[in-house]
Amino acid sequence: MKKFLKQFLVFIFYATAVYLVLLVIWGEFMPNMYKKNLNYSPGSYGHMYSRIREAEKVTNMDIVFIGSSHAYRGFDTRIAEEYGFKSFNLGSSAQTPVQTKLLLEEYLDKLKPKMIVYEVYPYTLMNDGVESSLDIIANGNINHEVLNMAFSLNNIKTYNSLLYGYYRVLFNRNKDFEENTVIGNDTYIPGGFVEKKMAYNQTPSGTEVKETEWIPIHYQVAALDKIIGLAKEKGIKLVLVQSPVTKAEFKKYINNDAIDSFYSAKAVYYNFNQSLALSDSTDFYNSDHLNQNGVRIFNNAFFHIIKK
Numbered sequence: 001m002k003k004f005l006k007q008f009l010v011f012i013f014y015a016t017a018v019y020l021v022l023l024v025i026w027g028e029f030m031p032n033m034y035k036k037n038l039n040y041s042p043g044s045y046g047h048m049y050s051r052i053r054e055a056e057k058v059t060n061m062d063i064v065f066i067g068s069s070h071a072y073r074g075f076d077t078r079i080a081e082e083y084g085f086k087s088f089n090l091g092s093s094a095q096t097p098v099q100t101k102l103l104l105e106e107y108l109d110k111l112k113p114k115m116i117v118y119e120v121y122p123y124t125l126m127n128d129g130v131e132s133s134l135d136i137i138a139n140g141n142i143n144h145e146v147l148n149m150a151f152s153l154n155n156i157k158t159y160n161s162l163l164y165g166y167y168r169v170l171f172n173r174n175k176d177f178e179e180n181t182v183i184g185n186d187t188y189i190p191g192g193f194v195e196k197k198m199a200y201n202q203t204p205s206g207t208e209v210k211e212t213e214w215i216p217i218h219y220q221v222a223a224l225d226k227i228i229g230l231a232k233e234k235g236i237k238l239v240l241v242q243s244p245v246t247k248a249e250f251k252k253y254i255n256n257d258a259i260d261s262f263y264s265a266k267a268v269y270y271n272f273n274q275s276l277a278l279s280d281s282t283d284f285y286n287s288d289h290l291n292q293n294g295v296r297i298f299n300n301a302f303f304h305i306i307k308k
Contacts, residue, residue: 020163027164038160039134040168043179046072046093047188048139050179054192055090061111063087063306065192066104067119068095068132069289074119074243075302076295077191083303089192091119092136096129097223098152099136102145104230115237115306118227120269121288122242122259125216125224133158137165152219198292201246201284209252209287214259228266239306240269244298245288246280276301 027038043049046069062085065075071091080087088111090103100118133153137146142165150158168174181188185197231238240263244250250273253259263269276298278284283294290298 037156040138040161040164048092050188051192052140061088061113063115064113065089065117067091070121070243071119077193079299094131096124096127097220098129099132101223117239120240125220130155137161199285209248214253238267240267242271244272249287
């Protein structure tokens with residue numbers, strides 16, 4: 001039995017070593033089309049690389065915005081400044097509460113905000129969080145919190161990207177990488193906002209959207225509760241906001257009342273789909289993201305409330 005156990009442990013050791021070597025070779029030399037379970041792309045969509053680097057340098061914010069692309073494309077830090085607020089946008093693509101919790105734990109003490117504005121797009125609580133985890137691993141810091149996130153998601157893509165990311169950091173493989181301010185139609189604005197080149201929603205009016213029942217994942221709800229607890233612990237005001245989407249996109253959830261009730265019971269909550277009249281064709285660039293016209297209207301309404 002002892003001999004078998006020793007042989008088994010030796011096998012595990014060598015198998016792990018071989019796996020790590022193959023993972024590095026795969027990540028370094030194989031085309032992206034073959035990396036189904038390995039996604040590590042510094043400077044990927046959303047300017048997270050630039051946002052994280054800037055977050056390391058700023059402090060004493062009035063407001064920190066957090067959430068998915070609806071946050072970093074929806075809250076313009078320049079408009080916040082017009083209303084007298086010093087702000088930073090810590091949103092990231094497809095960010096779910098698991099990643100929101102990680103980012104707040106890492107940056108709250110650096111940013112020192114008086115208020116956290118959390119954009120709570122309903123789908124983020126139905127999302128497994130894997131896509132956002134890959135974005136943060138490739139563009140953020142690899143630390144104990146990221147390791148905990150990987151374990152909580154328990155997904156092969158996240159594990160592989162984390163291991164490969166450790167290798168990239170250990171051997172300083174990203175030292176020459178710089179992210180452009182303008183990538184395609186996106187421009188990174190200091191403070192974390194990303195401005196999309198003016199475009200208009202081309203979805204035909206009356207297009208049917210598949211009806212969906214909003215059923216949040218239990219571990220995302222648990223992460224949201226920890227975010228609320230973290231804000232209370234540090235004495236920071238927390239405001240939950242559902243930013244505007246097109247009418248069809250909003251109505252696709254058959255239990256919107258349940259969504260509002262859920263968030264209202266957690267913290268101060270505003271749903272701007274209920275209170276703001278926007279044009280689906282002129283104020284959005286797709287079915288669920290505002291163009292700069294819509295951002296201006298939305299932000300003016302929001303900061304008017306916050307100012308009071």
